[in-house]
Amino acid sequence: MAASKFRRPGWSRRAQYSLFFSFVALAAGLALGFVLLAISVVAPRTFDGLRGAATDATRPAAEGLASIGATVGGIFTGAGNYWDAANQNATLKEQRDRLRRQALAAMALERENEQLKAALELRERTVDTVATGRIIGSSHDSVRRFAVLSAGRSNGVRNGMPVRSPDGLIGRVVASGSYSSRILLISDRSAIVPARILRSGEPIISRGLGDGNVDLRPLEVGRNPFEPGDIIVTSGTGGLYPPRVPVARVVRLDDDGAVAVPMATPAQSSIAIVMSPFEPAALAPYEAPLDEAEGAVAPDVAQ
Template sequence: MAVAPPTGSRPGWSRRAQYGLFFGLLATVGGVIVGLILLALSLVAPERYATVRGAALDATAPVTGGLRAVTTTVGGIVTGASGYWDAARQNGELRRENTAMLQRMVEAKAIHLENAQLKAALQLRERTREAVATGRIVGSSYASPRRFAVLSAGSGDGVEIGMPVRAAVGLIGRVIEAGHFASRVLLISDRANIVPARLLRGGLPVIASGRGDGTLDVRPLEVGRNPFKPGDLIVTSGTGGLYPPLVPVARIIRLDDDGAIAVPLADPASASFAIVERPFEPAAQQAPPTPPAPPPPKRIPKVLR
C-alpha cells in the first residue's frame, strides 16, 4: 500500500539545500553572538577590546592590503587607459591645429608674394611712360611646343595686337590676339618669337629665340667666338621698334657650340601681374618730315600779235 507524501514537502527541495540553509543560519547566529560579545567587551573592558581590535586588524591586514593592491592596479589601468585616450585626443587636436597653421602660413606667404608682385607691377607702371594696361596672368601653356599666356586685359583696356608685355622682373612676350576682356600673349620662349637683345656685360648685340621647351637660344651676331658665360644677363636692345631697350630678358645657364642656352627671367607660372606697353619707336627710326612739294611753275600766257 502506497504512502501519500506529506503535504508540507516542496518539489525539488534537496538535502544539500537544507544543509546550506542550516549552516547559514548557524553562521548568522554565531555572528550575532560574536558581535554581542565584542559590544559587551568594549563596554566592560575597553583595554581588552583594544587588544582584540588589534588582533583583528593584524588578521585582516593581508586581505586589506591585497584588496588595496587590486584596487590600485585596476585604478591605474583605468587611469592609464583614460590618459592614453586623452593623449591620443590631444595629439589629434595638435595635428589638426598644426595642419591648419601650416595652411594659414602658406596662404599668408602666397598673399605676401602676390602683394609684392602687385607692388612691383605698380611701381613699374609708374616708371613706364607708355604703359597701356595692367593685367593678371590667368593661364599659360607648358606641355606643347607653342608657348602662350592669357592676360586679363583686352581691347577694352586699350590692348592691341603687337604690344609688348613685361613683368616686374623681365620681358614676357607680345600680344598676338586681343579680345575685349582678355588677350593672348606669345611668350619669348616660343619658337616663333625672336627678341633683338644684347649682352649686358659688354653690350654685344645678340638674338634670343625661343626653343619651345621653356628656354631660349641666344646667338651672337658676330660669328667666330663664343662670348657668353654662365650667369650672364641678356637685355633688350631696342632694335626693331617693338621692345623697349634695357628690359631684362634671360640668364645664361650653359654654353652651346657657338651660342648659349638661357632661361627667361619672367616666368608666367610665378608672375601674377604684367604690364602691356606701347611698341617702342626710337627717335632715330622715325622718318624726318617730308618737305612740302614746290608749287608748279606758273605758265606765262602767250601774247597774240
C-alpha cells in the first residue's frame, strides 16, 4: 500500500520536535515583543542607546540610498531646468530677432524721412524742378553706369535734363519713357562734368572711370591742386548742370590729378530730382556811357 501524500507529523519525531520548537519560538517572540512594547511605553528612553546603535549601523545604507535618490532627483530636475532654459533661450532669441527687425525698420524709416525732408527742402530752394521720383534700379557691376528713375515724359522729363539728390549730382537723363527715365551716372566713362574745387574755386574737369569713381583733372597743367578730402562742386560752365551742386570727394591723389567718389549714388539716394537744364545768363548788350553818347550826337545837333 502506498504511503499517504498528506502524512501527519506525528509519524516523525523530528517533525514533531520542529513543530514544537517553532511554537515555542513564536510564543517567546510574542512574549518578548509584548515585554519590549510595555517597557517602551512605560520608560521610552530605555532603548535610546539601542536605537542609536541601530541608527549608526544603518547609516551607510541610508546615506547611499539618499545619495542615489538625490542623484536621480537631480537628473530629472536638471533635465527639467535644461528644457526650461532651452525654451527661454528660444523665446529670447525670437524676441531679439523681432526687436532687431523693428530697429532696422525704424532706421530705414528714419533714413527715408531724412531723404524726403532733404528732397522737400531742396525742391523748395530749387525753382526749376521738373519732377521728383525714386531710383528703382541701377547697373552695379556693368562697365556702363546707368540708373532708372520712376518719372518720365508724363512728368515733364526730357533727355538732357540733370538729375540730383539731396546728397549731390547723380547724372543726366539720356532716355525717357512715359513713366520712367534712364540716367547716365557721373561715374560712367562718357560722363564729363565741368566742376570746381570748393576749397579754392579752381576750375577742373570730372570724368567717370566706369568703376563707381570719377577722375579729376585740373585745367592748368603742371601742378596738382587737389588735397585729400576736397569737395568738388559743379561750376555751371557750359550750361546743363547748375552751379554749386556737390559732385564728389577726393580720396586719392595721382601725378597730376585725383580720384574721387561721388557724393550721391543710386545705392544711397532713393529719391532724385529732375531739373531743367541750366542756362547761364546771357551777357547784357554793351551800352555806351551817357557822356560818350552825348559827344557822339553833339556834332549832328550843331549841324
